[in-house]
Amino acid sequence: xxxxxxxxxxxxxxxxxxxxxxxxxxxxxxxxxxxxxxxxxxxxxxxxxxxxxxxxxxxxxxxxxxxxxxxxxxxxxxx
Numbered sequence: 001x002x003x004x005x006x007x008x009x010x011x012x013x014x015x016x017x018x019x020x021x022x023x024x025x026x027x028x029x030x031x032x033x034x035x036x037x038x039x040x041x042x043x044x045x046x047x048x049x050x051x052x053x054x055x056x057x058x059x060x061x062x063x064x065x066x067x068x069x070x071x072x073x074x075x076x077x078x079x
Contacts, residue, residue, distance in 0.1 A: 013073035020068055021077055024061055031057075 034049040048054060068074055 017068055017071060017073055017077050020064060
């Protein structure tokens with residue numbers, strides 16, 4: 001019975017990790033920087049619009065990755 005409980009817990013943990021990794025991969029594949037050009041002294045520099053929102057999402061994703069690494073089921077997903 002204990003072995004079945006452990007197997008079930010591992011399966012749930014791995015599914016959770018797999019879904020989180022897939023969510024991160026999807027975001028990385030679809031994230032697009034919305035750029036605007038800033039001109040000063042004849043020099044044009046591309047700037048990211050909505051950079052605060054982008055940095056918030058990046059921070060959220062970093063927190064998610066950190067929490068995934070703390071999982072005891074992380075080893076199979078390390079790569």
